[in-house]
Amino acid sequence: MIDIPAIRWGKPYESLEKATIVHFESGDELATLHQTNPGLVQRDMRRAQRARDILREIPSSELISMVIEAADLYLNANLPLGSGSQTPEDFVHYQSATTGLPEHMCRANMDKNHFVLTNMGEVLEALTRGLDLDILARGHGVEERGVPVSYQAQAPVIGLVLPSNSPGVHTLWMPVIPLQVGLVFKPGPQEPWTPYRMTEAFAQAGVPREAISIYPGEGDIGAAVLASCSRSMIFGGADTVARYQNDPRVQPHGPGFSKILLGDDVVDDWEQYLDVMVDSVLVNSGRSCISCSGVWASRHTEEIAQALAERLAPVLPKPADDPESPLAAFTVPGMAKAIDGMIERQVDVPGVRDLTSEMRGNGRLDERERCDYLLPTVLHCADADIEAANVEYMFPFVSVVECPQEKMLSAIGDTLVCSAITSDERWRRQLVDATHVDRLNLGPVPTIQLNWLQPHEGNIIDFLFRARAFQEAEVG
Known part of the structure; x- marks a missing residue:
């Protein structure tokens, strides 16, 4: 020793x-x-x-x-x-x-x-x-x-x-x-x-x-x-x-509260950007401030949440030395259980669905003798005013939020990384001017992709x- x-x-x-x-x-x-x-x-x-x-x-x-x-x-x-x-x-x-x-x-x-x-x-x-x-x-x-x-x-x-x-x-x-x-x-x-x-x-x-x-x-x-x-x-x-x-x-x-925003001009083709969403949520076990905790769109949000859940629900812990191990353990006693309890309270309100738990048939907390895991979680929020629409946790967690495009910038709050997928020049200008967004990506750029020649x-x-x-x- x-x-x-x-x-x-x-x-x-x-x-x-x-x-x-x-x-x-x-x-x-x-x-x-x-x-x-x-x-x-x-x-x-x-x-x-x-x-x-x-x-x-x-x-x-x-x-x-x-x-x-x-x-x-x-x-x-x-x-x-x-x-x-x-x-x-x-x-x-x-x-x-x-x-x-x-x-x-x-x-x-x-x-x-x-x-x-x-x-x-x-x-x-x-x-x-x-x-x-x-x-x-x-x-x-x-x-x-x-x-x-x-x-x-x-x-x-x-x-x-x-x-x-x-x-x-x-x-x-x-x-x-x-x-x-x-x-x-x-x-x-x-x-x-x-x-x-x-x-x-x-x-x-x-x-x-x-x-x-x-x-x-x-x-x-x-x-x-x-x-x-x-x-x-x-x-x-x-x-x-x-x-x-x-x-x-x-x-x-x-916390970064990093997000992906889908513009009205591209949201009907959301399937093209599913890999970007999954990587943004899952890479580094969702433990970064640049990990995506919210996907916002004006329509197709239930379909997007369903597709994300289908990709993330099967993700389970593997040994730490496995080269494909996708999830980090919670090593501080009680932390994972406390986070799970917070999420359960946020889910237990009208307008919120936990699609991953529905798909797995059980909860997200995996308790073990000396550590715990939280399994990937995808929520659907029918409204941007719901508490669960804008939260972040230290594991692969994402809320898919239904919100009109014209209200998104006023509703998303402080955002470390915003990947806005749109060709709408007027909205792109508004995104550039948004002072509550730190790192702005225009186009299908994963939130976890950084350019180290730029300030963070x-x-x-x-x-x-x-x-x-x-x-x-x-x-x-």
Whole structure:
């Protein structure tokens, strides 16, 4: 069993208090993780400026090269981890064993992270809109068009309060090191693996260890990170987003409520787009904020729901090491049962049908000795005002909602990804102008298909740097 210390500005820290990480199915002990306390975090953050100072000694171009080298180490190398080491195969096995994600999904997330790191130069060029990174390093400079500009870093480090249930979120913070900003991790209790492996890959590639800290612990550690860092990201539920959405220091990431909208001009041919709908709901076990939780159309909604249910109802759990395993397990006791109860209350109202339960002849909750599963669920909602029309859960769940096209944009609410399938130019213009839609896809694009050269839930450059006026004249 591996013993994993906390990391305080690159130095291992051993605590008297440890948490044991176990395999969700077998109960085997995989690792012990040293726990930290809020006071420790607060004290260490007094030295946060040192992380940025040491990174600024290295040109951004060299840091990008280091990140690219780290990508291959992360994907392929046997890297040190606490008292032992970890191969890529170990990483996949451990991540699956603690998060409940099937191993092939963990490998897919590794490949995604590797892609973003390998293409970091192009990613940063897109996010900065072609700005010379040396201008961010100096704080001022002259653009190619001859205009003087200035950008001021708003924090020496970024705090990252990470989740346990979705290893796919890590691409959001990966551009930070080349921006010469340090990293402060509060890892999810069931998913410490990515922060530790990426930290070691960065260090092996030449990134100064002193620029990164990792503070395992409970919720009070996350609160301490948010309170102590001038810029932070946090991942959580709708309550978390509501709590921090007006705090300029915090970028909250929560449910996506991502949707597919079928325009009146294409809805009669809905069968052509069924594969797009199924993939958007099922890929990554529906556990992403970009997974589709709603299909909206003005007609044919019962037929669409029936067709989706026919495709999704037969989907059942398989062993985590099965390369075709489609569903992630719920490893936190009681969570799946609580979600099932919420859905049952939402279904038990006029205008809602659970077509998958009708088709299977039983419910969606699959309770096991050490974990639970929720089976794919397709609801039909006869009206957009029904509560079940606009909800999201961490498994393949979708509501097919009947709503007139002219009312859709006012009814869908905040939507992270909207794939609108239509050739109606007037409606396309309204979709482009909709401020409550973050990522817009026009045409049959799965909601889970991302372009990594575009910002996701806000641009991290705009979050970390402030544009300001700047003038300079010679003295004397």
